[in-house]
Amino acid sequence: MISNQVIQAAIEDLRAITRIDLCVMETDGSVAASTFDAGNISRDAVMAFVHSPAEGQNLQDCHFFKVHDEEQVEYVLLAKGSGDDAYMIGKVAVSELQNLIVAYKERFDRSNFIQNLLLDNLLLVDIYTQAKKLHIETEAERVVYLVETRGEKDVMALETVRSVFAPRSQDVITAVDQKNIVVVKTLQNPADAENLETIARMLADMLNAEEKDRVRVAYGTTVGQLKDVSRSYKEAKLAMEVGRIFYPDEIVIPYHTLGIGRLIYQLPLPLCEMFMHEVFGENLPETFDEETLTTIEKFFENNLNVSETARQMFVHRNTLVYRLEKLQKTTGLDIRVFEDALTFKIALMVASYMKYLEKNQ
Incomplete structure (x- = not known):
């Protein structure tokens, strides 16, 4: 779900605009993020508020609010101060946090869906049903990029890739194992299809900027149907494997250039x-x-x-x-x-x- 760093950034932005200090606490009373020292806030008071029927409460010179994930209380938000301004900013912060929860939950659901799609774990009817629910187009030109990182669980590389592609609603970034990041890229126009290698090199150069040979990038061929995305993924995996054997000095390995190496591999x-x-x-x-x-x-x-x-x-x-x-x-x-x-x-x-x-x- 949402990381504490994301929550901290969100409430710090609100604090900078409104000058109202905010604190987000877990339902057990521990602090998830805060713009002020919340050490004097009683954990028992927070836990009692979580189990009370009230949606808001004024305690210890703070407005308490519940932040829900569907019907369940996910966090308790505190707005420092007892006046109307603190109350109003607290309500705004609750709304923003709940929107963040929805957005991150949808991204998580998309990631799970794409992982199952890549691994052929879905029936055809489930692909179309879930895609409709997640607002993913079933007919669009797509290609799968596979980014192999040198170290396991390279969180920085994953976040860097997400920062590039995440704004495009139809692009999905996920990971299917410890060392590989998968980018399912939707091609918006014919120019994108012509620039597949340019995109791959941009990814490699960006991730290798700080540390040489940190990653290698492989990609498959384009597919026009969502159900065929797993084929492009398998091609990208094969390209990475064949490239590792026969073209160890190459940073970018397109499937369509494997040539005789693909035959020998079999x-x-x-x-x-x-x-x-x-x-x-x-x-x-x-x-x-x-x-x-x-x-x-x-x-x-x-x-x-x-x-x-x-x-x-x-x-x-x-x-x-x-x-x-x-x-x-x-x-x-x-x-x-x-x-x-x-x-x-x-x-x-x-x-x-x-x-x-x-x-x-």
């Missing part, structure tokens, strides 16, 4: 092992020295361009050619030739996948 381990032995025999990639691996990586980065690779590695062209020929003798693959380079690249990706499988068994 291969069983025995098939991978057979392929690796067919390509390399006993000379598996983990037996290569660091110089060879760096040479291969740079050569692929420069689209098999010998001269540009040599320039970036600060070596003579002939030195690079010698290293490539040495690799050819070892593996039987000349990666200066496109077909051999393609085989080698796929084999390196399969090797990364096998390491991942072994590590996570």
